Amino acid sequence: MSLVAAERIKLFSTRSPWWCALVAIALPIGFAALLASQGGDEVPLTVGTTQAANGLGRAVIMVMAALAITTEYRFGTIRSTFQATPNRVSALLAKTAVVTTLAAVIGELVAFGSWAVCRWIKPEADLALDTADDWRSVAGVGLVFALTAVLALGVGILVRQTAGAVALLLVYSQLVEGLVTLIPRIGDDIHQWLPFFAADQFIGNDASGQPPRDLPLSPWGYLAYFAVIAVAVLAVAIITANRRDA
């Protein structure tokens, strides 16, 4: 627990996590507000559409998580960390616990914030959380944000450079996955096995606008799939960090 406390002090004693948290919350909620207020009648407002913009927050979470570890490499504090805690696995898992918890909290704030702001703007829309699916698509955002942080930490530990890790994460999640669908014939088949597509399926957030199709996994199956990928990347990263010279 003392390691988790140490990592908590580290995370909150610099400014970037605060800024990232603020932006990660404000951006999607602001976007949801615009969607609800400017949507008119042709865009039906559902529980699902209130969450349409949380991908913006997720992108910022990736930046925050990557920064949390890459700045340690940049400023050499990773060496002080390993000096204080020679068991690198514990040190890195403690960091993961802290960053992931913060990401989950931000995720819930984003999800319920977006939902609440839409309800406030359009009280007449049916936004009651009646079904399990409704709850999953709102409350599930925290889980997706947390796993995204795990993935980003893993990439950050492996790449070590801030610019490299952030570029890799953003370009992949924002561009590459979408471009895969353009590959003729096999594009769609590959796409449905990509990690962020999987994450979106869990919260029922299909930004592609394509008609629903038969998917290989259920929403919870997709969450498990995304979790396996995120944890695998982190595991490889921690094993690597444990072996290489700090």
Next chain:
Amino acid sequence: MIEAVGLTKRYGKTLAVDNLSFTVPAGRVTGFLGPNGAGKSTTMRMILGLDAPTGGSALIDGKHYRDLHHPLRTVGALLDAKWVHPNRSARAHLQWMAKSNKLPAKRVDEVLEIVGLTSVAGKRAGGFSLGMSQRLGIAAALLGDPQVLLFDEPVNGLDPEGILWIRKFMHRLAEEGRTVFVSSHLLSEMALTAQELVVIGRGKLISQSSTEDFVAQATENTVRVRSPQLAALRTALGRAGVSIRDEGESLIVSGMDCAEVGELAASTGAVLHELSPQRGSLEEAFMQLTGDSVEYHTEIADGQVPATLVPAGK
């Protein structure tokens, strides 16, 4: 006590540290001396378990660093004063380190007081001068009140006041019975700071001895003699079979002490204007020993030894 046994580190084709064995005793300041690129920092990183040795091992009181429980309580180290997040306050930097080793929060204020940073504890460390950063690094090293302390080039870039402070500080730590291991490429500084010396060049051990012995062994002790009857004296000395060298108006005699030279002069009837023992400097000793081990040679003529070597570029 720190013990290195056959410590070796290879980076690709370069052998940075080559079968290095030495011991650092408690209660003394031990200098770790060598030219830039000799492998001092690499050795210290291996002692701290940051870099894995290719061969051999480094032990602290008989244990590997990785096996120490709450290592900050056993070993304190300052390897690089810039290893601090620039936007984190000095206090927060020490707080997380203290927390990770279950040290009481009040210890943070104590070490800040010891190094004289209490008034700037809440300021971001990025705005610190090099001297202040070094003090913060020392505060971090002292956090766990460790018995073993490692400092890598602690006086680098400090002003004379800061250098004096660190020097006295290390002596005090050693007097308290701690093991103090401090690296430097500044020979003159080591002569004043260290009681024991571990000297390396190109990753290899050159010598381990007390600083005094190191200088005495490595430099030739000579006698300078001046006389109006220099020619007669030279002939007499030549007959005695010692080596003589001219230096301006005087002779430098090696292989005889002052008494012998004086007696010889008296028997020759030579008047002496000067008869003085010459001690070699640490620089000379160092250059003599590491002459072949300096990784990057400069075009300085033989015998012209710079007071300090090239500034550190770690």
